[in-house]
Amino acid sequence: MLREKFASQLKLAMKAGEKRRVETIRMILAALKDKDIEARTTGKEVGEEDILALLQKLTKSRQESAEIYEKNGRPELAAQEREEIAVIAGFLPQPMSEEEVSAAIREAIGAVGAASIKDMSKVIAELKARHAGRIDFAKVSPLVKTALAG
Numbered sequence: 001m002l003r004e005k006f007a008s009q010l011k012l013a014m015k016a017g018e019k020r021r022v023e024t025i026r027m028i029l030a031a032l033k034d035k036d037i038e039a040r041t042t043g044k045e046v047g048e049e050d051i052l053a054l055l056q057k058l059t060k061s062r063q064e065s066a067e068i069y070e071k072n073g074r075p076e077l078a079a080q081e082r083e084e085i086a087v088i089a090g091f092l093p094q095p096m097s098e099e100e101v102s103a104a105i106r107e108a109i110g111a112v113g114a115a116s117i118k119d120m121s122k123v124i125a126e127l128k129a130r131h132a133g134r135i136d137f138a139k140v141s142p143l144v145k146t147a148l149a150g
Contacts, residue, residue, distance in 0.1 A: 002051045002091065003032070009091075020080070024087040031058060052092065052133030059088050096134045104131055105140070105147050117148045 006029055013021035032046070035054055039046045062081045069078035096104065108126040112119065123144050127135060 002048060005091065006032070020083050021087050024084045027084070028055070028058065028088065028091070049128070049132035055088055055092050056133065056136075059085055059092070062088070093133050095136070096131065101135055101140060101143065102147075104135070105144055109144075109147060114148060117145060120144055120148055123148070 006025055010022065010025045010029070013025060031054055032051065035046050035050065039050075062085045066078040066081035066085070069075070069081065104127060105123070108114075108123045108130070109119075112122040112126050114120075114123050120141075124137065124141065127140065127144075128137065
C-alpha cells in the first residue's frame with residue numbers, strides 16, 4: 001500500500017513542480033530499493049512495518065542533520081532537512097499520544113503475560129507488531145521498563 005502511495009505522490013509532485021517533494025520521494029524510493037536488495041539476500045519480503053521503520057530512520061537522520069546544520073550556522077541546509085522531514089512525515093501514520101502509548105504498553109504486557117523486566121523484549125516485540133510506525137521505540141523502552149518494575 002505504501003509503495004503505491006509513494007508512486008502516486010511522486011507523480012502528483014512532478015506534475016505540480018514541487019522540486020523538494022520530488023527529490024524527497026525519490027530518496028525514499030532509493031532507500032526502499034536498497035532495503036529490497038538487502039532483503040533478497042536473506043530471502044525475506046519487505047513488509048509495511050519494514051517500510052515504516054525505514055521512514056522513521058530517515059526522519060531521525062534528517063533531524064540529526066538539521067541540528068548539526070543549526071549548530072554550525074547553516075540555517076538554509078537545516079531548513080532543507082526540515083522540509084524533507086515534513087514530506088516523510090506525510091507517509092507516516094499519526095503518532096500515538098502518551099495516554100495511548102501507556103494503554104498499548106499495558107495491553108502488550110497482558111498479551112504476552114509479562115511478569116518482570118526479563119520479559120521486556122517480548123513486550124517491545126508485541127508493541128512493534130501491533131503499532132509499527134506509531135510509537136517511538138527509543139522513548140517507549142524506559143516506559144516499558146517502569147511498567148514492568150512497578
